[in-house]
Amino acid sequence: MKSRRGLSSVVGMVFAIIAIVTTVGYVTFSLNVLDSFNQSVLAKNQMMIDAGKEKFDIYSVQITNGKFNVAISNTGNLPINITRMWVQNTTTNVVDWTNSYNCHNCIVSPGSILKNIGQSMPVGANPIYSYNLKLTTSRGNSMQFSMGSPGTKPIFLQLQIIPNSVSSYNNATLLLVATNNLTSSNLLTNITPNTPVCSTTGGATFTLKSLPPPQYPYLGNGGTVMFKWVYNAVGANNTRIACTASLQNGLASNTASDTALITIPITNQITATENFTNPTNPASTGSAAGVMSNLFATFIPKASGRILISVCGDLASSVATDGAKFDIRYGTGNTPSEGVALTGTLAGTAITGTSATANAIVPACNHVQVTGLTIGTKIWIEIGKYAITGGTASFTNFNVTVVEV
């Protein structure tokens, strides 16, 4: 009996061990499977988190050497691998196409900038076309934007003529302000302004004096670029200037205009040369009929064509009680030489000075007003000099002042 009781215990023990081993094995296997699954969940979560952490922005977009040239900055905490760039031609009336191009070794580390994306891709870019670009990353993120598209939608343009009341013969500045007010993914590239088209009234002129402003390579959303030209305005008072500006690769209807007036300021405008205030003393003359004397004075009317000429100097005659006189003459073209016969247009009357004794000096001034001169046309100013009665008349220390009013 003792022996049989022992056998039963052994059998029971064997079964118990089998049951325990099976249970432990199952639990271990289950835990391993659970761990493996958990690893998969963690890996997927990590991928999703990494994908969510990818952050990059457009740094610049240009068309360089006929190819796209995109630069991005990695603003996140993970390295980014740009795998492909998608290009869609969205130009109106141009065959629509979309292609993707692999980007090799396009890895940008956090805080860095990756340049020249597109420069080695077999796709050309036309500055007058508009494109839709999309960059995709190895984690499945993408960034899409339009570029070079001021020709597809109107953008906000402003033109300012500064000042809008410009004095004749003065410069005016034209400022064209272009603002990218398109939606956030629309980037403008290679923005080139047309030279403003200006019209004037009353025969006024508005002449471009500056070089064309350079093109602007890249304008992000909300950005503003300013183009500047300098013009010179010449015209009568209250003549009007109207200018219209546009972009070379913009919509034809997308323009900006402004107007300005040419004004004649209530200030004297004087041109002077060094000969005006201390010209060489004219030669003496014994001519009672009078001859010309070159004072080397010239003047260009700028605004009104109305001038005041003042000529002052010392007169004398070599004979007591005889005298000298001079009048003011002007004209255009070649300046008459010293001593030639009287010519030009006489302005006012002659001023006379009589020497009480021989060679006694008599200061004299002659002021005349001349009107109707052509704006911008140079005139010469001389005197006609005369001897009165006899002797030799001398003319010294002459000053000439011309004032346009």
Place this chain on the structure above:
Amino acid sequence: MRHFKSRRGISSAIVGAMLLTGTTILGVTLVAWSHSSVLTTEFGLASSASSKSNILSEYLSIENVWFRHHIGVNGPAGINITISNVGKIGVNVTQIQFNNTSIVYNVPKALGKILPGNFTWVQPQISWHNGSSTNMSVITQRGSIFTTRVTP
């Protein structure tokens, strides 16, 4: 008495042997059954876990959707769809559904297989209208569904 004693001993031995045999048979049967059951459960668990793990590891990106007026020069309207495998295991795309199964496009087998890091593109001939957005779902052989909303 000696004879009686002897017969009592034989009976106990027989009963003991029968009990032992019965217990052994029952025990072996029980162990075999439980082992089989555990193995089946383990296999099911392993299979299920592997399947779920693989589904979890599938990660597709619908990289680009291009609505075309004409496929080819004068072909019918269609949609160019590029799908990129950004996960760590190969994926077999079987179907693309539009507008919640109202339009189903079965992806050709040759185009549906995408290795990790690779991409494929398909071009179903489906008519579309400007401005009408729709849900587009990419379905894999393992049952993963990747959905995005597209607007021509």
